[in-house]
Amino acid sequence: MPSVRPEQRHLSTEIPGPRSRALEERRRSVVARGVGSAVPVYAAAAGPGLLHDIDGNALIDLASGLGVTAVGNAAPQVVDAIREQAGRFTHTCVLTSPYSGYVEVCEELASLVPGAHAKRSVLLSTGAEAVENAVKVARAATGRTAIVALDHAYHGRTNLALGLTAKNAPFKQGFGPFAPDIHRIPTSYPYRDPEGMTGEQAARRALEALDRQVGGDNVAAVVVEPIQGEGGFIVPAPGFLSALQEWCLEHGALFIADEIQTGFCRTGAWFACEHEDVVPDLVITAKALAGGLPLSAVTGRAELMDAVQLGGFGGTYGGNPVACAAALAAIDVMRTHKLTERAQAIGTTLFTRLDALAGRHEAVGEVRGRGAMVGVEIVRPGSTLPDPELAQRLVKACQARGVLLLTAGTHGNVLRFLPSLVIPLPLLADAIDVLEECCAELMD
Numbered sequence: 514m515p516s517v518r519p520e521q522r523h524l525s526t527e528i529p530g531p532r533s534r535a536l537e538e539r540r541r542s543v544v545a546r547g548v549g550s551a552v553p554v555y556a557a558a559a560g561p562g563l564l565h566d567i568d569g570n571a572l573i574d575l576a577s578g579l580g581v582t583a584v585g586n587a588a589p590q591v592v593d594a595i596r597e598q599a600g601r602f603t604h605t606c607v608l609t610s611p612y613s614g615y616v617e618v619c620e621e622l623a624s625l626v627p628g629a630h631a632k633r634s635v636l637l638s639t640g641a642e643a644v645e646n647a648v649k650v651a652r653a654a655t656g657r658t659a660i661v662a663l664d665h666a667y668h669g670r671t672n673l674a675l676g677l678t679a680k681n682a683p684f685k686q687g688f689g690p691f692a693p694d695i696h697r698i699p700t701s702y703p704y705r706d707p708e709g710m711t712g713e714q715a716a717r718r719a720l721e722a723l724d725r726q727v728g729g730d731n732v733a734a735v736v737v738e739p740i741q742g743e744g745g746f747i748v749p750a751p752g753f754l755s756a757l758q759e760w761c762l763e764h765g766a767l768f769i770a771d772e773i774q775t776g777f778c779r780t781g782a783w784f785a786c787e788h789e790d791v792v793p794d795l796v797i798t799a800k801a802l803a804g805g806l807p808l809s810a811v812t813g814r815a816e817l818m819d820a821v822q823l824g825g826f827g828g829t830y831g832g833n834p835v836a837c838a839a840a841l842a843a844i845d846v847m848r849t850h851k852l853t854e855r856a857q858a859i860g861t862t863l864f865t866r867l868d869a870l871a872g873r874h875e876a877v878g879e880v881r882g883r884g885a886m887v888g889v890e891i892v893r894p895g896s897t898l899p900d901p902e903l904a905q906r907l908v909k910a911c912q913a914r915g916v917l918l919l920t921a922g923t924h925g926n927v928l929r930f931l932p933s934l935v936i937p938l939p940l941l942a943d944a945i946d947v948l949e950e951c952c953a954e955l956m957d
């Protein structure tokens with residue numbers, strides 16, 4: 514490693530370099546095959562916009578650990594808070610003896626999550642675990658069992674969460690049976706829906722089948738991602754989310770927003786529901802909440818959350834004190850550095866440059882998203898047919914030039930821009946220059 518780390522994209526070796534390749538070799542004999550890595554480049558350090566690998570390369574990071582390091586990787590305030598807390602105590606388990614950090618994180622959630630009503634939260638460790646607990650709340654509060662999820666949804670990899678996740682391979686293949694009484698309805702996917710379909714029409718299409726096949730009175734909750742993440746950065750048509758919510762209200766079902774990927778400033782608002790003026794009954798958060806430490810939460814209307822009996826929530830690590838300290842620091846950074854505005858600025862740069870790219874290449878089917886959550890759908894020129902092979906070649910070409918870009922989407926054909934919200938804008942511009950070069954090379 515060079516003693517001073519470069520502050521720009523910098524390649525000292527090919528990608529992956531020899532040290533990363535050697536570790537990949539060791540990995541093959543001890544790490545389970547089912548664990549994939551999009552870029553087999555081993556990390557040595559990371560900051561607001563760069564990932565430094567063990568071969569001395571500096572890659573521009575457009576993935577931020579799948580949308581986690583919104584405040585930057587190893588953000589100094591977060592690191593200080595972790596050190597301070599870890600020096601006092603690392604764990605007690607809230608079920609044994611509580612600590613102030615847990616209460617303080619729940620206070621922050623109560624004030625930040627949309628809605629003026631009284632709110633309560635439970636803290637957990639992973640996104641999937643929070644999804645599972647939101648389902649518990651919905652069932653306890655309504656006395657019903659049916660849970661409804663959308664096509665293209667992603668809610669995690671535990672059994673119940675996998676049942677809610679839409680895409681089979683690789684997530685679900687071979688892992689069934691899944692939890693019962695989960696129902697899937699069509700989503701709103703403006704790029705692929707009939708032209709001009711409004712959000713209300715898409716909602717009617719979704720709910721009509723539900724009324725007929727499940728019966729509104731049996732539904733405990735409808736779970737949505739306000740912008741679908743793994744499914745392809747799909748922004749529903751305006752009015753879709755509120756129409757679903759109205760249906761929930763009418764039928765006594767809970768409207769649950771999975772803001773695990775969209776939450777905490779990512780889309781230019783604290784929560785993506787705010788763009789549609791939708792106030793969910795329950796909001797699920799994780800990822801950016803704790804600046805890189807495992808922490809998740811379910812936050813919701815007090816009377817719904819408190820339908821769960823004393824002792825009905827738990828887990829050894831949920832709301833771990835070091836993760837809570839990290840979350841308090843991360844939230845402070847988001848507030849003091851106005852990261853909602855920063856996300857909007859990133860969005861402006863991304864849309865300006867990527868829309869121009871779409872104008873030049875027919876294979877760029879659509880550029881969509883909000884704030885610092887932007888997807889580029891790659892298609893066969895002259896059609897809307899997904900082209901996952903081209904998307905994969907673009908991603909590999911970008912990676913070879915030192916830009917860590919990933920794909921998403923049910924068809925794997927969406928390039929996803931999910932940088933840290935403190936990425937220096939010149940780095941972002943450089944990353945898009947690289948993508949432009951790769952498009953010119955592979956598309957023309």
Ligand code: PLZ
Binds near residue numbers: 771772
């Ligand atoms: N809900 C909306 O985005 C996690 C998954 C990566 P966990 N997304 C990244 C992968 O392939 O495993 C996610 C999400 C939404 C739930 C989850 C699940 O969160 O912390 O991964 O369990």
